[in-house]
Every structure is written in C-alpha cells, then in structure tokens.
Amino acid sequence: MIWLETLIQGILLGGLYALFAAGLSLVFGIMRLVNLAHGDLIVVGAYMILIIVSILGINPFVATFIAAPGMFALGWLLQRFVLNRTLGDDILPPLLVTFGLSIALQNALLEGFSADSQRINAGALETASIPVGSLSIGIMPLLTFATAILVIFGLNQIIFRTALGRAFRATSDDPITASLMGIRPSSVFAIVTGLAMLVAIIAALYLGMRASFDPSIGPVRLIYAFEAVIIGGLGSLWGTLLGGIIIGVAQTFGAAINPEWQILAGHLAFLAVLLLRPRGLLPRAVD
C-alpha cells in the first residue's frame, strides 16, 4: 500500500513540474527559444501574488486572477522589446540574454524582498486531504495536478482549434511564408510569451502555496522543468505532462527508499529516458 501511495504522490507532483514546464515548452515549441529566466519569472509571479494577498488580504486564487494581466503584459513586453531582437540563425544570443535576465531578476528580487523565505498562505487548504479507500490524498497536490491538466488542455485548444493557434503553428513552421499570409511573426511571438507568462503565474501560485520560496530558487525549479520538456518530447505539451510525471514518480520513489536519493532519482530517470528515447517520449517537432 505504501508503494501505491508513493506512486500517486509522484504522479501528482508531476503536475507541479508540468506547470513549471508548460510555459517553457510552449515558448520553445513555437519559437525555438530557450528561456533560461523562466524559473525566475515564476518566482517574480509568486512575489506578485504575495504582495497582492498581503495588501488586499484576499484569497491567493483571486490574487492570481488580479496578477494575470500584469504577467501577460510583462511577457508581451519582454518578447516584443528584448527577446525578438535575439532570435535568428544563431542560438547563442537568446541563451545569453535570458541567462543575464535570470541573474538580473534574482538580484532585483533580493534587493526588493531580501533573502528571507516567503510563503503564500492558503489556509486550511494546505493540509486538507480526502480519503480514498485506505489512502488519503492531499487536496493541494490533487488541485495542482487538475490545474496542470486543465492548463495543458486549454493551451492545446488554443493551438489546435483557433485562428491564433494556426498562426502560432504556421509561424513556427516558416516565419517568412507566414508573413506572406499577413502574419507578423514578432507580434505572434509576443502573444506566445504573454501566454507562457499566464501559465507561469498559475505555476507561481502553486509554487508559493506548497513550499516556501526566496529570490534564488528559480534556476533549481527550471532544471526539473527542462527535464520534463526534454523527456516529454520537444513541442508536445502532453509529453511535457508525461515528462513531469516521470520525474515526479522517480523522485518520490527515490525518497521512499532513502530521502537522500530524491533529487538524484529524478535526474537518473531523466538520463535513462534520454538514453532509450533521445528525442523524448512524444516528439512533435521534427527538428
């Protein structure tokens, strides 16, 4: 029974990693842009929610809705005025610029909020659980996982069912021909990053409610997200969820055997998948 409980915990933890990774996966899938500051932008989102919660004294879920438009705007502006200038045949400029952005964000947060750990208070929700048979499953992990599925389902609906999504895919295939269709690639990319930041603020909500955070934790979170994207298969959002679940399950089983093995087990699972399926489990993109 303990193993079943561990398995369920691992799967639900995968939902959190998928939320961290979905924005990254979206941006990479459409623009081939690796955003090394994605983890730090999630932390920025967590501080935004924290500020709104502490000033207005409202529920963190409501605070997330209030922060969402600002986060979209942040992503839009970032892409429009900074990241679009780095896109081209050379893959190095986006890496260097987002790496620099990551360091700048961490230091700005440190300056503004100090290195103290913070937490978004979710009240009774934090410890609530529901009994399933002889097991008891935490409401918070369950909610995280459900949100991850909802977010990925929603993103897929946008990408595969709307005119905007068609423009995303067309621009991703061939920006020059897309411009012949009246699509302005730079505007499409700005919307994509805005959308990725909407996902990031949702990830930030769960990050802040489930564990404490401080300005420096972005890059560590980013590693799990990257692993989820890569083993899931580049460009596939459901693959990203699957990748998150694999890392989550590996980590909880590792921890169940020996608490020191938690992180290592996740990385080993990542390497094992890469060894067996170098292109990931559900690769969509050809290149």
Add this chain to the structure above:
Amino acid sequence: MSLLSIQSLDAFYGDFQALFAVNVALNHGETVAIIGANGAGKTTLLRSIAGVLKNAHGSISHNGEAIGALSADAVLARGIAMVPEGRKLFSSLTVEENLLIGAYAQRSEPEWTLEKIYDLFPVLAEKRHDASTMLSGGQQQMVAIGRALMSNPDVLLCDEISLGLAPVIVKKIYSEFPKIKSAGASVIVVEQDITQAVTVADTVYCMMEGGVTLSGKPSDLTKDQIHRAYFGVGVDE
C-alpha cells in the same frame, strides 16, 4: 494608372545587386508573365513586390501609392498575395488549415471562401483533413494557390507554378486561371516554361542577369527575339 507599377527597381542581397533598374507594369485584369533562365532575377522581383525583400520605397507602387519598403504582412494587407516558389505549405497544418491561414488577415468582403476554393480544386475537398505533406506535388500547388486566394488579393503573384510538376497537371492548373481572374485578381506569373507563359499572358517580360531584356505582347514577339532575350543568343547562332 497601373494597378502595380515597378519603376527602376534595384534589389540587393547584402552587397550583391540582384536587380538592375527593372521596370514592369501590371494593369487591372491583366496577366503578366515574367520569363527567364535560372538566376535571371525573376524570383527576386516577386520577393521584392511581396515585401520579403525591402527596397527603395518609391520603386514599387500599388494603386499609385508607394509600397517598396513595406513589410510582407503590410503588402498582403493591401491585397497583394504570393504563391511562393516551392509551394512552402505549412507542414504542421492540415490542407484546410493551410487554406484558412490564407484568410488570417481577412480583407473586407471575402470573394474567396473555402467552398469556392473546393469548387475550383475539388480534389482538395476530399483531402481537407489530411496533412499537407501527404499530398502530391500538383495537389500541394493547388493548396498554395488556394491559400493565396483566400486573402482575396487583387494582385496574385505566382512563382514557378510548373516547377517539378507533370505537364498535364500544369495545364490543369493553368486552365483554372480564367476563373481566378474573373474573381478580380490580376496576375503576375514567373515561369521557365516559355510556351505556357506565352499562352496565358497579355504581356511578357523576359529577364536576364537581373534586368529586363525584352517586353511586349506575345503576338508581337518572335520566337527568335524571345530566344535572344532569354539566353543572350539567337536560335541560329
């Protein structure tokens, strides 16, 4: 006033000059054919008109307004659509999605709808949900033409439609041109196939080494003149 007028257009790829003082005019309802060998500058000319290559603003004008320095999306918004060389369908999109993306920047009253495109090329209706990569070359070319028409252009630029296709397919595609024109589009075709070009065109321009070497109505041009303008040598030499 010409619908589209190109006046002493010079075009560059970096330091390399690809076009030298090119003059071309397209009138309402007309079909212009541009012929020439590989590397003569035909594709560069179309890319310049479509805004993929930016040029001196005044060197290209549409309905009397300069458009030479506009970006491709702005040129399309004015009603100039291109069927690019090599078809360039979007591989992540189905046949129908490829057609729909053509209507992304929908201009006022749509003359062309999905239904009308399927009337024009019935085979596409059967394949509407297939991946565009699953089609034959001729079918892909039909999608590329349909996709351009979906923006309801008044100028349609066609780059090497016959490239890599069987003659019977090329003939079939060109046989639909009267319908396309009657829907309100004037056409510029770039062709290596001289016979085909001369058959459809009201005016023929022949290009060589980045310049126009000959132009006129097909009926006024002799085979020898075209040959000279195309290859730089006559038939008998």
